[in-house]
Amino acid sequence: MQVIWPVHELEREHAQYPGIMNIAALLRAHGFASKVVPATLESVEQAVAGGDDVVLAFSTMTGSSRRCLELNRAVTRRHPSVFSVFGGAHPTFFPQMIEEDGVDAVCIGEGEYPMLELVAARSEGRPITSIANLWVKDGDRIHRNPVRPLIEDLDELPLPDRELFRGAVTSPHVHAIVMTGRGCPYNCTYCYNHVYHKLYEGKGRVVRRRSVDHVMRELRVLKDNGCRLIRFMDDVFIIDREWIMEFAPRYRDEIGLPFTCLVRANMVTAETVQALKQAGCHRMMMGIEAGSEPLRNTILKRRMSDEQIVAAGRIIREAGVRLVTANILGIPGGTLEDDWKTLELNLKVRPDYASASLLQAFPGTEIHEIAAAMGFLQEDNLHQLSHGGFGFASALKHTDLREHRRIENFHKLFPVLVWFPWLQPLARVLIRLPPNRLFDLVYMASFNIGSYLVSSPMRVGGPMMFRKFVRRLIPRRLRTSAAPHEA
Ligand code: B12
Numbered sequence: 066m067q068v069i070w071p072v073h074e075l076e077r078e079h080a081q082y083p084g085i086m087n088i089a090a091l092l093r094a095h096g097f098a099s100k101v102v103p104a105t106l107e108s109v110e111q112a113v114a115g116g117d118d119v120v121l122a123f124s125t126m127t128g129s130s131r132r133c134l135e136l137n138r139a140v141t142r143r144h145p146s147v148f149s150v151f152g153g154a155h156p157t158f159f160p161q162m163i164e165e166d167g168v169d170a171v172c173i174g175e176g177e178y179p180m181l182e183l184v185a186a187r188s189e190g191r192p193i194t195s196i197a198n199l200w201v202k203d204g205d206r207i208h209r210n211p212v213r214p215l216i217e218d219l220d221e222l223p224l225p226d227r228e229l230f231r232g233a234v235t236s237p238h239v240h241a242i243v244m245t246g247r248g249c250p251y252n253c254t255y256c257y258n259h260v261y262h263k264l265y266e267g268k269g270r271v272v273r274r275r276s277v278d279h280v281m282r283e284l285r286v287l288k289d290n291g292c293r294l295i296r297f298m299d300d301v302f303i304i305d306r307e308w309i310m311e312f313a314p315r316y317r318d319e320i321g322l323p324f325t326c327l328v329r330a331n332m333v334t335a336e337t338v339q340a341l342k343q344a345g346c347h348r349m350m351m352g353i354e355a356g357s358e359p360l361r362n363t364i365l366k367r368r369m370s371d372e373q374i375v376a377a378g379r380i381i382r383e384a385g386v387r388l389v390t391a392n393i394l395g396i397p398g399g400t401l402e403d404d405w406k407t408l409e410l411n412l413k414v415r416p417d418y419a420s421a422s423l424l425q426a427f428p429g430t431e432i433h434e435i436a437a438a439m440g441f442l443q444e445d446n447l448h449q450l451s452h453g454g455f456g457f458a459s460a461l462k463h464t465d466l467r468e469h470r471r472i473e474n475f476h477k478l479f480p481v482l483v484w485f486p487w488l489q490p491l492a493r494v495l496i497r498l499p500p501n502r503l504f505d506l507v508y509m510a511s512f513n514i515g516s517y518l519v520s521s522p523m524r525v526g527g528p529m530m531f532r533k534f535v536r537r538l539i540p541r542r543l544r545t546s547a548a549p550h551e552a
Pocket residue numbers: 079080081082083084085087088122123124125126127128129150151152153154155157158172174175176177179180242244248255256257258298299300422427453456
């Protein structure tokens with residue numbers, strides 16, 4: 066029995082999937098091997114060839130779902146005995162994807178134990194149709210099983226299997242994505258968490274944290290393997306004051322690597338920010354999302370005031386931690402002038418970099434319903450989102466085409482306008498132009514500066530940015546291709 070995980074853009078440093086690492090670690094602990102391979106037909110065919118019992122496992126977000134489905138179709142047509150299972154954010158929000166050709170099963174929610182049961186049952190020739198969390202295709206029938214309770218104690222899981230990605234990424238562990246817990250108690254309408262709350266109602270605590278000891282064990286392995294930056298991607302890293310106060314001094318003494326994390330303005334306190342700064346925090350990312358309070362608190366349900374946002378920004382800057390803000394433009398019910406208010410609020414907060422996205426209404430989320438009810442949803446919304454891309458264009462339709470185009474242009478210039486607010490009068494004129502390549506380039510340049518040079522210390526971000534340019538400039542076949550690693 067072999068589990069093959071095709072992963073897109075495997076050569077990029079950010080292609081580190083904690084979900085895959087967690088599942089594979091548990092499978093390995095029970096004697097089942099996993100292999101991560103580049104998501105190309107050639108690599109997957111090579112990996113499945115000769116195996117008698119292969120499970121092709123895709124971890125997919127909405128943006129990569131179409132590419133995964135196309136690859137899966139191509140593989141399963143040529144190798145009909147391969148069993149395909151999809152998990153991750155997209156199938157969790159949208160399990161209906163099981164109806165797609167070539168998909169044998171989808172996993173809703175947490176995948177460790179469902180995947181273990183699936184693989185064990187297949188290897189022993191037992192039926193798989195009633196495994197909790199899985200929807201399973203059985204001829205014309207689909208078995209829709211309910212979800213099992215959430216894993217209560219995350220410490221019972223083995224450490225994520227990072228070796229899986231070691232041979233596959235060009236410079237493994239230079240920066241590592243680490244999750245110290247799961248879940249967020251908030252219900253922002255554009256985010257996956259409220260879907261999780263409903264899905265798991267009565268099935269356990271959604272917000273859970275690994276013990277500091279468990280996290281330290283993972284971090285020590287990373288440090289010993291040459292990791293130079295830790296990126297904690299927990300939804301709200303500072304959610305538990307006591308945990309932070311135990312973690313921060315131990316991190317400083319035992320790990321001492323620079324790190325980044327995500328925070329929520331209403332939870333930021335001088336005490337936690339100071340503790341994290343002393344532990345080595347390089348940058349915090351904080352959502353502003355919308356400058357208009359009604360959009361922020363009614364449409365997005367962010368539940369925070371302008372004052373809280375400005376105060377949190379001040380605390381972070383005064384502690385000497387770099388500040389990156391997250392902003393959403395093109396919100397249903399909003400106008401270009403509302404997006405301009407978001408710029409104004411950023412100017413009060415004065416971040417080192419203001420990242421900006423155009424709202425994406427993922428299927429299953431409340432914002433998807435809101436956008437539909439307000440007439441902002443395009444018929445092919447899912448089609449547009451599932452084709453990935455960088456979100457250069459808004460998948461929603463705004464009041465009129467001219468406004469729509471201006472919002473898209475404003476999005477490209479947004480980070481630069483936060484750095485250089487005196488360009489605003491010029492921007493008011495420029496955004497009237499048709500969307501164009503130059504604006505895209507300006508946006509990408511600011512994105513790279515913000516992601517690599519602001520968000521990481523120069524000695525880590527500089528080489529990462531350099532490698533990215535080399536990848537762009539030199540064709541793949543001329544670069545050394547790393548062999549996928551087998552666990
Ligand atoms: C780390 C991360 C990334 C990383 C790695 C991706 C990954 N999936 O791990 C990177 C940087 C690549 C990334 C990129 C993006 N991300 Co992201 N990311 C996250 C984040 C913060 C953590 C993921 C994680 O590790 N969670 C912990 C693990 C344990 O959970 P998990 O990944 O869900 O996996 C569990 C289950 O889903 C399931 N499972 C997962 N895969 C599989 C596969 C099989 C076969 C089975 C059986 C089960 C299974 O079992 C796992 C273990 O329990 C989540 C938010 C979150 N807290 O989950 C957003 C999240 C997944 N990202 C999101 C988004 C939108 C993006 C971007 C579009 C952002 C952007 N604008 O660029 C891009 C997507 C690019 C693309 N090609 O689609 C959304 C996805 C929404 C959606 N419907 O797709 C999320 C949910 C955030 C949100 N607030 O809504 N992201």
